[in-house]
Amino acid sequence: MQRFPCPFCGLRDEREFLFIAEAGKVRPDTTQKISDEDWARYLHAIRNDKGAVREVWMHLTCGELFVLERDSVTMEVIRSIPLRTEAA
Amino acid sequence: MRDDSQRWAPPRDRGVEVTAPGITIRSLDIARLTLISGPAALNATKFALADWPGVVEGDNYAISLRRDRILEVNGPARSDGWDAGQNLAVSDVTDAYTHVEITGPSALSLLNRGTELDPATPSRSAARLLFGLGVFLYRHGASDTYRIHAGSAQDEALWHALTDAAKHLT
């Protein structure tokens, strides 16, 4: 059973988290012309790297979306990076 | 569709307390709960914030839920909706939650039946999973007294999970 660090809540049980996507994809501006290939790549191309990965996860209990860097082989968590900035 | 009305016990009497070695479990009533979100929601209340593992006192306080959300307990009346002046979204959710209080020296041991919970691992939020249910959990009044809020519709599930686990306390 893994534990992941939510940037706001701290270390929590993996059951509280949901994988959203690999990090780094940007939604194309769909009001502009996008080729089928580009859209298909956005939808379906997944790196699925062995080893160090960067992923977007959601901490379901608090709803925070963040980037998690971890090792997909050893399951070691490297760090989590907030997508949000602290409120002033 | 099968008739499962016998499979599930009818809703319990919420007035009944359960005691087990080292703990008492009882339901609470709370007069007003207000969900408040906004860029600076954590500063939007004059009350103390409940998080983990801090102990919050009294009848009026707020529960820290996330970076931009609190749940005010017995706070002042506020109008529902978007408050453009204060940049806050407000919903009266008084009936959305069911409330249970566990007190006694075995309380933490009981809670550890439902989640991995450690006072040495602090959290800025009281929201977590307990027995697989989404709850708000914090200490109230004393370090061996815990309050749990779960969705109203999950009152039976929470109560039975807690009281069943309590049977293992010796």
Add this chain to the structure above:
Amino acid sequence: MTSHRVSSPAGKTLKFSFDGKSYMGVEGDTLASALLANGVRIMGRSFKYHRPRGPWSAWVDDPNAIMTVRKGGVELPNCPATTTYLEDGMEARAVNAWPSAAFDIKSGLDLLHRWLGAGFYYKTFMWPDWHLFEPAIRKMAGLGHVTEDVLDGYSADQIHDRCDVLVIGGGPAGLAAARCAAEAGQDVCLVEDHKRLGGGARLSERIEGKRPDAWVIEEATALEQAGARILTHATAFGIYDHQMVAIIEHGPFGTAPRLRRMRAGRIILATGALDRPITFAGNDLPGIMSVTGACTYLAQHKVLVGRSIALASNNSFADGAATMLAGAGAEVIRIDPTDGAMAAKGGKRMLALKQNGVTHAVETILASGGQTPLVHLWRHAGGKLTWCETRQAFLPGTNPMRMVAVGAANGSFDMDIALAEARAAGKSEARPQGSDEPPRYHLTPLWPSPGSKGRQWIDFQHDVTLKDIELAARENYVSVEHLKRYTTLGMASDQGKTSNMAGLAAMATLQGKPIPEVGTTTFRPPFVPVPLEIYHGHHKGQHWNAPKRLALEAEHRAAGAALGEYGGWLRPAWYGTGGMASRVPEEVKMARHDAGLFDASPLGKIEVMGPDAEHFVNFIYYNTIKSLQLGRIRYGFMLSEGGIVYDDGVIARVDQNRFIISCSSSHVDGVRTHLEAWRQDGNDPDRIFIHDTTQNWATLTVTGPKARDTLGALGLTADLSKDALPHMAFLETTWAGTPLRIARVSFSGDLSFELSIRRNKASDLWQALRDAGAAPIGLEAMAVMRAEKGYIMIGKDTDGETMPHDLGFTVPREKKTAAFVGDRSLHMEVANDPARKQLVGLAVADGAPMLPIGAHVVTDGTKPTSLGYVTSSYESPTLDHAIAIGLVEKGHARMGEIVTVWNQGETREAVITSPVFFDPDGERLHA
């Protein structure tokens, strides 16, 4: 009598029986040690050939002595005799043997062994169909039988726990490591699977100059004084991610064990090592035992396993063993098993050991082919193994995270080296200097020799012999994983603890490869068999995925509701007696004629607020929401980014910056997460806020021609007339001093009002509406009414390919200019395919029975192919004929076409129609 007790240990005398015969044992005995003390050697029968078997060892590696044990009305099958502690009054029976292990009527199967080799069942029962033979073979297979009794209160406690250092194994290395860690101020937990600490300590004459018992007590006392926790009769059976260790804690016989999920800061593995068997002719006979097993019975239980013993060992451990056994009065002859092929002679009774033409008349043979470190947990945690040529064993290699192995588990078979490295590990120091020197422990390599004579057992319980390995190699099942599945080698209840090394070494020889190149099979939890109860604990009955409960459940029950689980909620299916078949049509007719009262509380109420709320919901919905007026409601779809319909529901605009999304009842959690993800990814989360208030509200739907009259009885001040509150309009008012939301939304196709009130006031409103004449209807009636109207249920009438234009909602796809989730996917090649399945109605002739749900609409011709299928089908009480809707290829272009509907070999005709069977002009809806 062969085996016997050499002196009486302290402890209470316990009465028990085995295969119907009574015996006496002593407190602290296992079933196996107590039986050996009584001279009983045959304790079981092998799985396939029903060969008589005695215990091979004294602990978890024994594959032979498996029993059904009964005590105090509790019967548990498959208890290993070597790990089941004796209790007064136990009645044990050997499994897989009848009437007893000593006289088993199926032992004749052994005569057929020539034909029952590996793959026998696969090859023999292939023709004509395995399924013809399967029931009889399955009945023969398996070991113990589960009784039909349900044990009261047999519910495993599951608890999470944590410590700085978890030491697994309470032998010398584990005790030494734990003590050092505890004395360094760490929070230490030591797990030992026996009831007593000490492990292999008692096999030594002296430890650090002290008698083993004294040394163990001293270490244990120091440990406790340093504040360490000691769990005995508890086994760490699996290591999971991030140092989560699963520990099973046993209580008295018949009580449910406890699962402790221990999160350890770091783990010290001190699990020791096992003797491996020697592969020789007749090596499965009762009376052949491991050297450490025999020494353990003597040291722990004062039981000498035989009077005349041939000690066949290839390693230096045997020296101490010989002395120990001779000291207890046994006649011991040493045999060098590497000196020539051995053969055991005898049957139920051991007669002799033959080697190089010499016959040694002995009644017991102790064997050791070398020490195998217990590295199972190391592998669970992802640690690597390295082959040690000196020790002829796999040793822990690269460390998994925060884990170290010490003592015999690490191949440190010399006590001083083991203790030194254990203490260093306890203090988090590097292994001490000198610990890499060649060990004093030494052995002569000894592995099975394929092609040699006699029946030589590799897996004792499953009767896998050396010949089976040879057969597997000939048939090219050479990978260890294939070898395992083909021969069942290592699949017995000991999970290969005795058999794997011999099996893979034999395969290595057959392949002409070194052992490490052949490798091992995967080590998986659990390390020892554990009852399934440990995994589910309280997650059963009412606690297994408990449904959400309605505020009005008591009222529904009082009204005679049949309750069913719908999308995670326990909801009324229908009301009253007479069964679903009669009640549902009656409820539909009533609601179509008067006013039905339906509990719609689980419908989502997700509020979206903030300055960007309008922009956000316009992006989330397929439909244009931007143009939605205050106090108005719109029906719409949420799509996945792939353009597939994910949810349907209505959205109401409460004010400029506030919307309420009423998504499907079963989808609330999913929709909330979907919204939250898009809010924070690609939008400004400081300008949009999402509150899921679903459970704050109860929603009661009043539907039917008399719905407005019914509401009239509530005495509301709000104007509910057709003009003031038309279809798809919304208002907030108060009733009895409480806020009340009224939405003109209809799922039945009739005039309907959805009334939402805070949950704790729901019963007042329910009662007022009942008093006003509305009669309750259940979900089944509502499902019929919505189908009459052609309203879909997502996931029932749509599938994983359905896009909104397939359902007839084409405008946003063509006209909406703003970006929305899934937009671009609606213009991909697949979305433009003219042969897409589209929503249609399927009409049958008057009086014809309803079409089965799932029946396929097929092409004509000799080889029909599917064009689509029926998704919903009912006998319509309103229209008095069968109705159906379905998804059919090019359905919208086929209106009026007669199609063939196929179901399980039978075909019928249906006409493609509009899915709207009831009130197509919407007069009743807009009433």
